[in-house]
Amino acid sequence: MPVRNAIFLRSHTGRMEIHDKSNGLTQSERQVLILIDGVTAFSGLVERLARLTEDRIGRAVATLLAKGLITEVLIPASDAQPEMVDAAVAERYLYQSPLDPVTIISLNPEDEFGAPSPARQSPAAPIPELTDTLAPLEEPQTIVPIDAVTDEEVAELGRQVRERRLQTMPAASATPPEDAVPEAETVLWRRWDYWSIGIGVFLIGLGIALH
Numbered sequence: 001m002p003v004r005n006a007i008f009l010r011s012h013t014g015r016m017e018i019h020d021k022s023n024g025l026t027q028s029e030r031q032v033l034i035l036i037d038g039v040t041a042f043s044g045l046v047e048r049l050a051r052l053t054e055d056r057i058g059r060a061v062a063t064l065l066a067k068g069l070i071t072e073v074l075i076p077a078s079d080a081q082p083e084m085v086d087a088a089v090a091e092r093y094l095y096q097s098p099l100d101p102v103t104i105i106s107l108n109p110e111d112e113f114g115a116p117s118p119a120r121q122s123p124a125a126p127i128p129e130l131t132d133t134l135a136p137l138e139e140p141q142t143i144v145p146i147d148a149v150t151d152e153e154v155a156e157l158g159r160q161v162r163e164r165r166l167q168t169m170p171a172a173s174a175t176p177p178e179d180a181v182p183e184a185e186t187v188l189w190r191r192w193d194y195w196s197i198g199i200g201v202f203l204i205g206l207g208i209a210l211h
Contacts, residue, residue, distance in 0.1 A: 001054075001055070001058040002061050002062075003042065004046075005041045007038065007039065008064075008065075008070045008073065009083070010069065011068060013067075013068050013069055014068075017069055018089060018093050023067055023069065025064075025101070027102075028049075028052055029063055030093055031052070031094060032045060032049065032057055032064065035048055036070055039076070039080050039083075042057075042058075154201070157196075161196040
């Protein structure tokens with residue numbers, strides 16, 4: 001905040017700003033620049049700009065100083081004349097067009113406006129843990145030599161085949177049909193158990209020959 005008796009003067013850049021409006025000032029900052037004449041103290045600016053608070057005028061002066069548009073008069077001359085601006089030029093300069101910046105009011109004194117804020121990056125999503133496990137590989141089936149198959153194993157194989165066949169067949173009725181063929185007259189090639197045993201032995205022998 002400038003001292004109340006501080007006097008400021010427009011620089012050459014400040015005079016050019018009034019004509020070309022090239023520094024992106026807000027309307028309140030432009031009002032302060034127009035009233036700075038090299039003679040009026042800061043307290044006089046506060047009185048003449050009654051619609052603005054003293055704090056807002058002080059921040060506008062700080063902005064103008066930072067941009068090099070005004071300088072502080074360290075030793076005021078007793079016969080100094082105020083630097084006036086033509087009314088038409090001042091009116092054109094103070095006109096608020098849609099392209100002109102506006103004043104942003106913030107309750108946080110640490111806020112800084114004008115500089116682009118860094119882009120906010122969303123937190124990276126956590127990498128999911130790999131919970132899927134591979135199914136164990138099935139052990140390769142070994143081929144048993146035909147010489148190593150005993151009669152007991154062949155009989156056990158036939159028994160298992162018969163049990164599986166009985167499980168998949170519908171339950172037989174208690175009374176056999178009249179046209180049923182007696183078991184003694186059943187032809188050998190219709191006995192599925194013998195055929196299953198023969199096919200199993202044939203496949204085992206074929207696997208040994210191919211190996």
